[in-house]
Amino acid sequence: MDSDEIIPEPTQNEEEDLDEKYPNRPHNRAPTFPFHELYLNLFNPLSDIKKKPKGPSLARRKAGPQGKSTASLNPYELRRDIIARFISRWRKEVGDDIYPAFRLILPDKDRDRPMYGIKEKVIGKMLVKIMKINKESEDASNLLNWKLPGVSAARMAGDFAGRCYDVLSKRPMRTEPGDMSIEEVNKKLDDLSAASKEDQQTPILTEFYRRMNPDELTWLIRIILRQMKVGATERTLFNVWHPDAENLYSISSSLRRVCWELHDPNIRLEAGDRGISLMQCFQPQLAQFQMHSFEKMISRMQPTEDDPVFWIEEKMDGERMQLHMDQDESVPGGRRFCFWSRKAKEYTYLYGSGIYDEKGTLTRHLKDAFVDGVQNLILDGEMVTWDPKQDAPVPFGTLKTAALAEQRNPFSDGPRPLFRVFDILYLNGRDLTRYTLRDRRNALQKTVLPVHRRFEILEYHEATTAADVEKRLRTVVAEASEGLVLKNPRSPYRLNERHDDWMKVKPEYMTEFGESLDLVVIGGYYGSGHRGGALASFLCGLRVDDQNSSQGADPMKCWSFCKVGGGFTAADYQEIRHHTDGKWKEWDSKKPPTALIELAGGDAQYERPDMWIKPSDSVVLCVKAASVSVSDQFRMGLTLRFPRFKKLRKDKTWKTALSIQEFLDLKSNAEQEHREKEFSVDNSRKQKRVKKTGKKPLTIAGYEEKENAQYLGPSGHVFDHLNFFVMTESTMPEKKTKAELEQLVKANGGKIYQTNTAAPDTICIADRKTVKVASIQKSGQTNIVRPSWLIDCVKQNEKDAGLPDLLLAFEPRHMFFIKEDQDEDIKRNVDQFGDSYARDTSVDELEDILQQMQHGKDEVESSLDPHSVHKIEAHIQDKINSGYTAPCGWLFRGLQFLFFPTHQANGNESGESDSSGSITEDIRLTLARNTAHFAGASSVTSLNSPDVTHVIVNPEKVSSADIRSLRQSLVARSGKKVPHLVSLDWVEESWKHGTLLDEERFQVPR
Incomplete structure (x- = not known):
């Protein structure tokens, strides 16, 4: 939105354009509320529920619509009550257009206002300048170094808005609530989003500082950063506003439409308005998590004798993208394009709005990409980065860089965006989501004309058996692809839904689950040595899901499940601290937070952490493990064996992390995967399930004990844990x-x-x-x-x-x-x-x-007996999981490495030979090999070894052709596990950080 330094009221033409686009849009009959009404009557009350979910003080302060006390309401009902009273007041005193307020209540859902382009450090810098704070002072340091603990603001480390309040409250321009209206704030925020330089942004923030008190400014900063965290989700707000609001947002991603088209809760969406629309971003269908029993996955797709076919597609390592195209004679070339990501972020500026768009890194190649007669369409696909020199995709994370480079030099032979289409959802004015995938694919084939390595239709393979999946999965490993997606060709397209009609299969390097587990951090343990003084390992939990809640459990509760202390780098710890600083509380064994966190052992509080954190304030860790085992030390009764940190899931909250029921479903599916012909990428620590008959209790299959005989002899604990x-x-x-x-x-x-x-x-x-x-x-x-x-x-x-x-x-x-x-x-x-x-x-x-x-x-x-060694191993592993640094000679214990190229006397595989026939050894590879041996690993010189777990490559010394040949050799190991193929960095970084890091971070380029 363009604006001058002072934005005028909308012109008559602008109002007419809006009236034409939204003919039934509501108009308010009175000015909007003052901005302070938002924080006094909505933000603060909702936040109070997070801090004090129940209590007489809250009941005395608040009353229901007819003066009814809210003391008997649960937190969810309290939130709905607060939101409903605010909306009711708005409708009564202002009018039916609540869009101005919703833009501030849900700033992250407002796609009509561009991003501000400013983050915490810039805001801190401007506040120091506006308040004329000495840059060497403690307050300035707290604002500019907000991630670090301060002296007086230590409790708010990591909470930038809270840190701002601490500084603002010492030097406010006013103590009483200000007089800025919601409408004025929106206009100033439009100004701020249009300003591109700091000297343009500072006067706007100065006016906010002059006209707002510290509370208002704190909430304004949260709005700018789009980090509200008021304790109520958009789903709750939408449901209170209108019963169809969530559905409309799912198909349009438009907050404006939700507010203007659904201003009357008594008027429901027509059936024709519930589908996708051209040039309106929708929420796409997602693939269901892997079950790992291929037979069961296939059965979920409901094959029949007449039609047993399912489809296998490659799961690409790129960014999900939807392309909208419409005829528009006002655009050169006659076609207008729009691109949106899965998160509803528009990328038209990057990939192009028209065929002759100079910045259109993709659209400039689409002049002849559609057959005659195609007037408009919507395509669903994946945008990947393609390297024409290697004729292979580039790993995820380089897409935007490649697109910008392509904009600057469209004739370069460097990496470029490639759009691979796998579905068509709209064609010539008709919504195709209700048609089957097979019909949609037929329409796609007849509509799109591929452009080589620019715009292609994703290939699929028809299959009928689990053996077909296994074969394709081995190809995936050979080609270093991300995985597979199995699709039901008889299925419709399901908007904003994760369904069994689409199921993803990843070549994960773990044996129990095809999926890594997304777990909520609920506690922390202090480490020792170089990890001393900080939380070095974390207690992770499973979310109590709706099913448990209906049985009387607290829906905001998590059950303890496992401890994770391995796989973290210093940067990982810093990032977790950044997201959780100021939110940790010391564990009080006399007053444990049982309403939020439930441990095993009752009053014994097994595995109680040093510090705890509310699930709603916490982060989600992606964790992988060797297997699941029974344990009475965790509330689940089960835990992960050898858990290892994989990555921080910043895109997930505790509400979307793994729930108890979801985990039990995954476990149940995993128990069915252990068959003789099962395909497993890593089988080194495999644990097979015992097939049982009869009714199964809620434990891992095979763990039930039979009482066939009475034993009246001695009893004790000599065989404990064996x-x-x-x-x-x-x-x-x-x-x-x-x-x-x-x-x-x-x-x-x-x-x-x-x-x-x-x-x-x-x-x-x-x-x-x-x-x-x-x-x-x-x-x-x-x-x-x-x-x-x-x-x-x-x-x-x-x-x-x-x-x-x-x-x-x-x-x-x-x-x-x-x-x-x-x-x-x-x-x-x-x-x-x-x-x-x-x-x-x-x-x-x-x-x-x-x-x-x-x-x-x-x-x-004499020597130590093996069972004593086993006990020592288990003890050390438990210490590592609790945050202790692994002993130097323990890091790679039990692993078998093959260093490539291998160092053999004949020089055939060792790299280069000089003229005298001696070997020119790769010094870096030699150091890594010596390090690995010192850290407990064994090594082999041939891929024929059945127990090799890792193939270590220095990509700088090995050609792409050799790497491709090596991948083919790996997957050709019939009947043997497929080892990890990692770069030399994995050994070096794992040694540097004293822990086994996730191998997927160090994959060898194609």
């Missing part, structure tokens, strides 16, 4: 049935499973060879322990009553089968004559030992 799979009865030293052995384990704290892969580190027990025992022995991957070890452990702890429970080390006599690499370790748990170092010896054993002493044996070096 998992067992008992396969046969015991024959020596005493006979016990399989059921009796299971009861012996359970009575002493252990857990029983009916397979060796249902739980991590399961101990297999057998005393004779059965089919199952022979199968496990043949695999060579798992020790098989005799039942005598169980009996010895229990007996030894009976003898040592009163002492801490001690788990005996494995001895050769305890072992039915020993893994090849652990034979020597187990022998070290006895002396050269077979006498145990930790266990009392029986008379019969002593006789055997004396006989062996006569023959003599070589002395075997």
Whole structure:
């Protein structure tokens, strides 16, 4: 919107244009409210509910429409009541045009006012200048360095508006509410959005400062920054305003239309007005989260015998974009274009408004992109960055830069925008969203003429089985694409909805879920060492969803679920602090915030954090993990095994984070994925589900325990936290049935499973060879322990009553089968004559030992038994999850690396050879290899190794052709897991930050 320094009233022509576009728009009969009415009667009361959701003081201050007390209302009803009373007053005293107020109440939804182009630091700088504050003073520092804790404003670190109030309240121009009306504020904000330089913006902010008190100015700053956080969503405001308001905003993204076309709540939208419109941005359909059981995903698309087909499309790494085109003779070329992103941000300035638009990086190529007879249309697709030199897409994040470079030099051979269309939703005046995807695709094929590497129709593949998905997914890995989208060709287009008709499949490098989990931070733990003095790990929770709320639970509550302390860089910590500073509170175990956060253990408060934060004030972390495990330490009863931070989801709030029911759905789907022919990109820590029959309780399948026999013998805790799979009865030293052995384990704290892969580190027990025992022995991957070890452990702890429970080390006599690499370790748990170092010896054993002493044996070096090592590993991992820095030699423990190019004597794969045949070693690669070895990783020199987890590449030393060849080799590993392909930076940055960082940040370019 153009404006002079002082914006005049709308001209008669402007009013006529508005009347023509909105013939039924309402007109107010009185001036708008003063601006202070907004904060006194709307913003502050809504904020009070966030601070004090209930209480007699609130009830005394407020009353309902007929003077009815609001004490009995819940927070949601209170919010609706406050909004309804404000809207009712506006209609009664001002008129039916509430658009001026809604522009200030929902500034982030107002697409009619351009962005201001100013952020916190610029506003702080202008306030210092306006209030003539000494730049060296504490107040100036607090404004200019608002992210850092101040002395007097420490409580508001990270809250710029709150920091401004602290400074403004010390030197106000007025203490009473000002006299600026809502209409005046809107005009001045139009001025501010039109001003492009600081010397134009400062006088406008000066007038606000002169005519507003500190409270008004604080809310004005929030409006400018579009960060209101009043405690009420646009959905609540829309629903109070009109029952069709949310629907209209979904199809139009226009706040103006919502206010002007729905000013009468008694007049509903006509059926014809509920669909999309040309040149009106809509909210697109989204893909449902992955279920990971391809069979179930396919079944959700409701195939039939006559039509079992579903479609597979590539999931592109770009920005979702909708293109609108209409005939317009006033535009050179006769066609007018508009572009909007998924978030309703207009990008027409970047991609072009017409065929001859000099700044149209895309539209200048669309002169012959449509068949004759196409008058108007709406296309849905993805805008990606394409590198013509590599003939491949460029990773996400470079799109705007590439488009601007294309504007400056349209004939360059550098990266450029490429629009890949996958749907048509409007054609020649007809809304196509109700037609099936197959019909829409037919229309798209007959309408669009592709322009090579500028404007293309996204290819799809027809499929009927899960094997088809697996095959395409391997291609995705080979080509380093983002993933796949499965689509139901029989489905309509569902606006602003995430539905099973579209389902995304990502080649995630985790085994339990195809999706990473978006979790709410609800607590924090202080770290130690270089992480000391700051929150180094976080307690994450699952949102109590509507289903739980209907059963009496608090809808604003989260249940504790896991602790995350790995995968963060210093920049990640800083960003989380930026979004949460000033919102943390010390955990008081005597008065825990049970209304918002629920821990496990009741009064014991398991895993209670040092600090806590309201879910509504918090951030959402994207977390990935190896698997899910049972835990009584978290309210969910389940937790993540080896959770790792992936990224901060700034586009999500706690209300859109993962809920309890959504997680249970994901878990249920994940439990069905473990089949023999299952495709998994990373299978190194895989845990298979035990198939069960009958009714399932709400636990992980396979974790139920059978009570087949009563055991009346000793009980204790010697097997606490251990998992067992008992396969046969015991024959020596005493006979016990399989059921009796299971009861012996359970009575002493252990857990029983009916397979060796249902739980991590399961101990297999057998005393004779059965089919199952022979199968496990043949695999060579798992020790098989005799039942005598169980009996010895229990007996030894009976003898040592009163002492801490001690788990005996494995001895050769305890072992039915020993893994090849652990034979020597187990022998070290006895002396050269077979006498145990930790266990009392029986008379019969002593006789055997004396006989062996006569023959003599070589002395075997003693060592720590593997189960003690396992306990130490679990203890260290728990410390890492709690924010402790991993030991230097622990960082890459259990990982197997292949450094590419490999360093081999023949020089074939090692890089370059000089004239004498010696190897010119990549020094950086050598340092990374040495670092990895020091940090616990093992390395291999061939992709044939079945256990390789990471292929490390220095892209600067390897050609694009070699990388493409390497990707093909990776996916060709039939029957083997596909390792991560990462750049050398991953090793270096993980070492630098002392934690395993998410591999997706360090993908190798194509």
